[in-house]
Amino acid sequence: MxxxxxxxxxxxxxxxxxxxxxxxxxxxxxxxxxxxxxxxxxxxxxxLVQDSIIVQEQNETDSKEYLSPKETAMLLSVDRVTIYRYLWDGLLPCIRMRGKTFIRKADIEKMFDEAKPYQKRHKNERAPISEFYTTAEILDKYGISESGLYKIAKSENIPKMFQRGKSYWSKKHIDAYFAKKAVDASITEWYSVADMKEKFHMTTTAVYTFVSNFKIPKKRIKKKVLYSKRHVDISKGIAEPDAPQYYTIKEAMAKFHVSRDQLYHYVKTYNIPKVQEGKYVKLSKKELDELFAPPTIER
Structure with a gap:
């Protein structure tokens, strides 16, 4: 109604x-x-069509003796990353041939036959913080201002305590933060802003625009900012660039014809050195080239 x-x-x-x-x-x-x-x-x-395709793929998987990680993930109703994690941890054996990974179905059944009873996880108790820096020690060691310290502590949630009117900061957390921000130890020569203005006849605005556009490595000593001399000279074209020592993820995938999951599997299995540059991960060129080098036949 x-x-x-x-x-x-x-x-x-x-x-x-x-x-x-x-x-x-x-x-x-x-x-x-x-x-x-x-x-x-x-x-x-x-x-209905998608369900029929899934059923068809499952029927094809049931008739196979050897499965790919994708087919294994479908069989176990997990994602492919989980399957690679099982492979990394040694829970599931596999064989790799020319960038392809194969898993025997009998090994999957064996993994479940030999599985241990489920055990409840226990939370790890956090160790109490016992070492601290005073504010003056941090300013002296890392060359930052007091306002800069409080800004870092707020953004990174650095633990601190007050005692007799003084602030004490967790040594472990402070050292970990500045270790991530540490500049490349191979850089030994630096330009100040005044040096760049004098040598390249630039204004202050032009200097800051230049170092921002070319992502020049920098370090701060209290209120003074220094920029890597080698990187500035290379960007200005007055020095030859170094031969690349690392591949980006995309470069490695394209060169060696592997997927991202396979590449990370090799990186973890063979302990390939890697570095973090901003938000990008780079992998050692030498170790990857040696890993994927074609086999040589001795006569």
Whole structure:
């Protein structure tokens, strides 16, 4: 029975506001209702096709003796990263041939046959913080200002304590933060802003724009900022760039024709050195080249 009380609602198809007189009304017009009904039928047909494809793939997987990580993930109803984690931890044996990984189905069954009973995880108790820096010690050791220290402590949640009117900061957390921010130890020569202005005839604004655009490594000594001389000279074209020592993830994937998961699997299995530059991870060029080098036949 229709009510005479107007109810303000939003159409579930077009999103427009409309006035309804029944709480069960979902659409503003017959046309929107028709569109929604056809969309529901379409989604049902798509789901039926997708379900049939999954069933077909599962039937094909059941008839295979050797599976890929993707097929193994489908069999165990987990994602592919989890399968690679099992391989890294040695829970599941596999064989690799020319960048392809194969897992024997019998080994999967054996893994479950030899599985240990489930054990409840116990939370690791955090060790109490016993070593602290005073504010003066941090300013002297890392060459930052007091306002800079408080800004870092707020953003990184550095633990601190007050005792007799003084602030004490967790030594472990402070050292860990500045270890991440440490500059490359191979950089020994630096330019100040004044040096760059004098040598390259630049304004102060031009210097800051230049080092920002070319991502020049820098270090701060109290209020003074220094920039890597080698990187500046290379960017200015007055010095030859060093031969690349690292591959980016995309470069390694393209050169060795492997997926991202396979590449990380090799990095962890063979302990390939890597460095973090900003948000990018780079892998050692020498070790990757040696790992993927074609085998030599001795005569």
């Amino acid at each position: 229709k009510s005479k009380i107007p109810i303000k609602k939003k159409c579930e198809w077009c999103g427009k506001d409309f006035i309804a007189y029944k709480v069960t009304t979902r659409f503003c017009s017959k046309q929107c209702n028709s569109y929604a009904y056809k969309d529901m039928l379409r989604n049902q047909r798509i789901k």
